[in-house]
Amino acid sequence: MEIEDIRKVYADHGMKIVGHAERRMRERHIELYEIRDAILHGEIIEARYDEEPRPRYLILKAAKGCAPLHVILGVDWRTVDVITAYRPNPQKWDSTFRYRRD
Template sequence: MNCQNLVFSRHAIQQMFLRQISKQEVIRVIAYGEVIEEKPDDTPFPSYLILDFVDGQPIHVVFSYDEVNDTGYVVTAYIPNPNLWTDNFRKRK
């Protein structure tokens, strides 16, 4: 997904720090990752769960997109727990 503006929520920044996920890694996931879940009715904007593998490690990013203002919002980012995901981290158990 590409967007002109990217905003990181306070929650995202805190979780990224705790989980040792860099801003560059999150940007890469958003730019090159695979959308594995879509929630078009989320408010205030549609949201997406995006997966990419960075240096062999899976990373999920919850991303919300304001199409009118071409602004993306990083809600959170995390390394998915293999006990909770199947299909190479693409489907919830």
């Protein structure tokens, strides 16, 4: 699945914030509009097709002047579940926040 496919599923069916993600978003001061923005304007940086119950995608939303955001989505052709969201740690990610440091 490509990011355009995820956006289409989101447009057709919306998204569901799972309990863990809702709690983490509150703790990390991440707003719902930021999640929507990541889906609509972010990019897939990792895909795990073997995850259950559906494949998972790590989305990066990085804009000039804004803190980068990672959002993990569980997606199939009818569902976009927000699994979690966080601000990536610069010590664990490269300067683009696309690649994990070893």
